Amino acid sequence: MIKLDIISGFLGSGKTTLIKKILDFYKHEKVVVIENEFGEIGIDASIIKKDGLDIIELQNGCICCSMKLNFKDTILKVVKEFNPDRIIIEPTGIAMLSEILSMINNDEIKSNFSINSLVTVVDAINYFDYRDNFGEFFEDQILNSKTLLLSKNQFLEDENRDNIVKSLKSLNQNVDIINKNWDDLLVEDLLVDNMKNNADEKYKKIKNYDLLSTNMKSISSVSISNFKINETQKIKEIFDDFSNGKYGKILRAKGFLNSVLDNTLEFNYVNGQYNIKESDIKTNSKICIIGSKLQKDKLKNIFK
Missing domain, CATH: 3.30.1220.10 (CobW-like, C-terminal domain)
Incomplete structure (x- = not known):
């Protein structure tokens, strides 16, 4: 089975930084990174590509929109052409994680892959601003994640960090929250321990939202x-x-x-x-x- 790592997070949360850390940990494996950037010019791919990795860029729209019809073909093509040990998917910061999980819940994909990690990076500095302004869309990534990883939390006081953790738990009381300095972060902390054989149950629990909330349409x-x-x-x-x-x-x-x-x-x-x-x-x-x-x-x- 090919391992699948999904790293989501709102705009500028630190997804690419985390992926570089993961790539360093799995440097002895053959890894393919599938990226989806919102915009006509790919930036993150240049940052990761310098390490000589295979990258597929999927631009102009979020992964849940632009890949709705060809996600299965794309990911299976990656398997055929690169035969990787691991695939890392980095959706754009305005992707709906529930939509991505729905696409992965395909019999052919499930028979070839096991979910190794399902992480949402949460920008601690901008958390309350984003939650208030982007509501259900922002919460979709939190509700459908296995692990929440706070970024930039070293810039906050303990009380502020605690308030963020309480807010996150009020949205998803069962999620694992990692609230530590990234220098001390272990990739093992991100691993999924109970999804590989229970994926269908996870998908059934996904909360249904419109693809884009009113605020996100702008x-x-x-x-x-x-x-x-x-x-x-x-x-x-x-x-x-x-x-x-x-x-x-x-x-x-x-x-x-x-x-x-x-x-x-x-x-x-x-x-x-x-x-x-x-x-x-x-x-x-x-x-x-x-x-x-x-x-x-x-x-x-x-x-x-």
Whole structure:
């Protein structure tokens, strides 16, 4: 049986960081990563691809929409062409985990795979904001997960972390919650222990939601490549503007910048917080911006 790891989580929660940790743990196995990025330009694939891994990118829409008709064919093709020991699926941050599980509940897929881990990464800093603004859609990932992994919790006080755990338990009292520094995280903590032979029961418990809640229908993306900005200070100023609503409600921005020092910088923006660091990935300047009610023309103009 081929092991299947599903790593879900809302936009910017830290899924790709976790996957890199998992890949390092399973470096002696043949692993294929199936990615689904929301936007026309793939960013995460570049980050993972530098390790020489096989990647299938599935762009332009969430996995539960764009793969609804070809998910089975895609995953079986992966098996045929790569014969992996393990497949890791990273849905876009606005995927419905219940829909993904429904697609996996296919006789042909179940006969070839066993679920090794089913993890939702929860952004501790933005948890209450996302829960209040994206309601049932956000909760779908929590309700249908086996393990919840809090990210960025080192930036919170103990009382705030405890409040998040209580809120998560009120949504899913049976879920395992890992609330520790990621430096101390063991991949073994993420393993599923009781789903392999009871998958059907799990699917029966999935709460039925419309594919997109009202708030999620407004989410869109804009992707820009080969832009001329090459100064770190300028990109910081743009990110500061992102947080004031000038260009819409920007939830996530990520990409690469070729700087004036002739090196590549990798940047990540999540709901008002951002970081910029040097990268050894050789690529062109590109950015993918995700949010609601985006002022797309204005965004494109600032990156001219």
